Amino acid sequence: MENSTVLNKISAQEQLSILSEVKKDAFVQKLNEYGSLPLKADNPEILQINLGKMCNQTCTHCHVDAGPTRTEIMSQDVLQQCLHIIENNPSIHTVDLTGGAPEMNPHFRWFIQEVRSLKPELEIIVRSNLTILTSSKYKDYPQFFKENKITVVSSLPCYTKENVDKQRGNGVFDRSIKALLKLNEAGYGKDETLQLHLVYNPGGPSIAPAQEALQNDYKKRLKEDFGIEFNQLFTITNLPISRFLEFLLSQNSLEEYMDKLIENFNPQTLTGVMCKNTVSVGWDGTLYDCDFNQMLELPIKNKIVAQTVFDFDSEKLSGRNIIVNNHCFGCTAGAGSSCQGALV
Numbered sequence: 001m002e003n004s005t006v007l008n009k010i011s012a013q014e015q016l017s018i019l020s021e022v023k024k025d026a027f028v029q030k031l032n033e034y035g036s037l038p039l040k041a042d043n044p045e046i047l048q049i050n051l052g053k054m055c056n057q058t059c060t061h062c063h064v065d066a067g068p069t070r071t072e073i074m075s076q077d078v079l080q081q082c083l084h085i086i087e088n089n090p091s092i093h094t095v096d097l098t099g100g101a102p103e104m105n106p107h108f109r110w111f112i113q114e115v116r117s118l119k120p121e122l123e124i125i126v127r128s129n130l131t132i133l134t135s136s137k138y139k140d141y142p143q144f145f146k147e148n149k150i151t152v153v154s155s156l157p158c159y160t161k162e163n164v165d166k167q168r169g170n171g172v173f174d175r176s177i178k179a180l181l182k183l184n185e186a187g188y189g190k191d192e193t194l195q196l197h198l199v200y201n202p203g204g205p206s207i208a209p210a211q212e213a214l215q216n217d218y219k220k221r222l223k224e225d226f227g228i229e230f231n232q233l234f235t236i237t238n239l240p241i242s243r244f245l246e247f248l249l250s251q252n253s254l255e256e257y258m259d260k261l262i263e264n265f266n267p268q269t270l271t272g273v274m275c276k277n278t279v280s281v282g283w284d285g286t287l288y289d290c291d292f293n294q295m296l297e298l299p300i301k302n303k304i305v306a307q308t309v310f311d312f313d314s315e316k317l318s319g320r321n322i323i324v325n326n327h328c329f330g331c332t333a334g335a336g337s338s339c340q341g342a343l344v
């Protein structure tokens with residue numbers, strides 16, 4: 001274990017009741033005010049697959065509540081069904097693999113190879129925590145990623161050791177730098193077909209700053225200090241769920257944080273929130289509107305639409321009502337926030 005953080009102990013149901021009570025129906029009212037209720041999904045274009053909750057880290061803001069002791073791992077049966085979905089739904093142009101540490105799923109390599117041979121042009125994203133690439137079992141992964149034209153997206157919440165280790169655990173910064181150098185060596189961040197993106201999220205209860213200016217700072221510091229290159233920086237605001245919710249409660253600052261998110265609500269973000277074109281798959285094959293709803297155990301819920309990978313139907317999923325609650329203010333504050341960074 002890389003961090004001594006106590007694992008989140010608030011159940012999904014408790015989180016939902018805290019979120020609902022802190023600002024009663026505020027997000028629903030906001031959508032109503034802007035004529036966007038219900039929030040409707042478009043055609044699924046991105047299949048985001050959560051390969052399991054096992055991770056070699058236990059970061060303080062992890063919304064998955066992941067860690068080395070988690071045993072939930074996606075089976076080969078569920079992955080086989082995901083392949084079937086990818087093969088038969090031409091609107092899906094991206095497969096986004098997340099976790100936990102997705103590399104720790106024993107079927108990870110097989111699945112990527114299968115996806116690549118089925119759809120050579122499909123974008124495959126791996127959300128890698130970087131430190132996993134420095135352990136001996138996974139050290140050849142940069143090369144494997146290169147061979148399969150994977151887009152690598154990795155969290156690095158600061159370009160300084162102090163801030164990264166505080167949020168992600170002792171020693172994480174040094175190992176992340178080592179992994180980034182290995183990825184650069186394989187051509188990532190240099191060859192335009194090998195995209196390497198970094199993710200920033202604030203260390204405390206604040207909204208992510210302007211993405212472009214921060215990206216410039218990151219590029220300058222990482223290049224000058226370590227010779228590291230990367231493509232884009234994605235800024236993400238922490239959603240008030242899981243370990244970050246626990247952190248806010250421990251600081252008695254949940255209400256203040258919610259007020260900040262609500263004050264900064266930006267209606268222009270509503271057309272770009274990731275639930276519009278993404279379907280998120282849980283480790284057991286259940287379908288969700290997004291990874292955050294997955295962690296709150298809020299599956300896609302509508303009698304006429306598919307609820308698991310085994311009855312996936314793009315047509316029925318398109319136009320469904322997205323399940324929202326007050327955590328959605330995290331996606332719609334300021335410039336907005338998604339797995340691909342700022343929205344506007």
Ligand code: SF4
Nearest residue numbers: 055057059062100129
């Ligand atoms: S934030 Fe990522 S690296 Fe950190 S514990 Fe969660 S899944 Fe693992």
Ligand code: SF4
Nearest residue numbers: 273275290292328331
């Ligand atoms: S948390 Fe964000 S992505 Fe998920 S349903 Fe709410 S607005 Fe959509």
